[in-house]
Amino acid sequence: MHLPKPLQSLKDSFESLPGIGPKTAERLTFHLLRVPQERLDTFADSVSALKQTKICKICKNVGEDEICEVCADPKRDKEKICVVESPLDVLALEKSGYNGLYHVLHGAINPIAGIGPEELFIEDLLSRIKKWGSTLSGTTPYELDKLEIILATNPDLEGEATAMYIKNKLEKCGSTLIRISRIGRGLPTGGDLEYADETTLKRAMEGRTSA
């Protein structure tokens, strides 16, 4: 016995999503079968209209306009750029109270998956940083040592490689005055020393601060 075609086709679509297996896909499909048609239509419209989202010209974050909310906000601390892998990271950092600017790479360097630096918005970041001082000050020279790049790629293999790559590129570009920092690593809040892995503990010791 096979699933009826309309059900099978939706199940396949669900199954192609990350973290959704055949069982969950079935459950979701049969759940939607009991949902009113208008809610199905809303769902369908949101799926096909998804790509109406725009990529911000400056920071490459997703938004509704050419320039995103963050870049357009005059109250933002324009002396900090936080480099992240994905728009989801921006959301997470926003909740943490960070008030600077962002640059979204849309991925991390991953040679195995065939993602090199040219697949990411790294060139855009470099040219953005080159113009950074003059954008802020207009025509008068700007004190570059006030500026800071925070490399907030994920603390995994790909993220570390990407951070390293960007750091090297920036130093080669001669932007030595701009401070480059890496997001702090250590034990997460609520974490347990006993269960932390060696690398995390090593990083936590390295990153200790005065109490």
Added chain:
Amino acid sequence: MHLPKPLQSLKDSFESLPGIGPKTAERLTFHLLRVPQERLDTFADSVSALKQTKICKICKNVGEDEICEVCADPKRDKEKICVVESPLDVLALEKSGYNGLYHVLHGAINPIAGIGPEELFIEDLLSRIKKWGSTLSGTTPYELDKLEIILATNPDLEGEATAMYIKNKLEKCGSTLIRISRIGRGLPTGGDLEYADETTLKRAMEGRTSA
């Protein structure tokens, strides 16, 4: 900072699905952002076309035609009807090798959620059973004691109540000759006696078979 509207609207749709929280909804939405438009369109079409699925006139299972695959199949053992709560249960039983017919109730009696017997396909089951013998034999009387109803609603509060309700109804209808059975309960394959709860163990003891 808010999510752009197209993203927020899809996120909301995902969040309305069972077992999908805000974090997963975000992850799925951002995943789809990187998927080609044609795949999004396929997904959207499957969602809105879902209700083209038909309910089988006989067994109330979902299908592509008025009469579902199982009911239309002449090779099926037509002397057994297995009563289940949902079409998903049919799929699960099909995999187990069951070769009889089904009757899908589309739910279980749940007074707290406002689901009474009239919300389910119980009346349809009763009238189907009344005609059962004559359907099978044509005009000659049929040996009703060859027929069997297997109540395979879930072994939880609602499922048990539904099974009990149907059993009472059948007995009142005078269909005393038809055998009524309840799906076996006990330890699941691969289960561990040590960790089984009391009720399961009690049922397993009651349902013991000769070795």
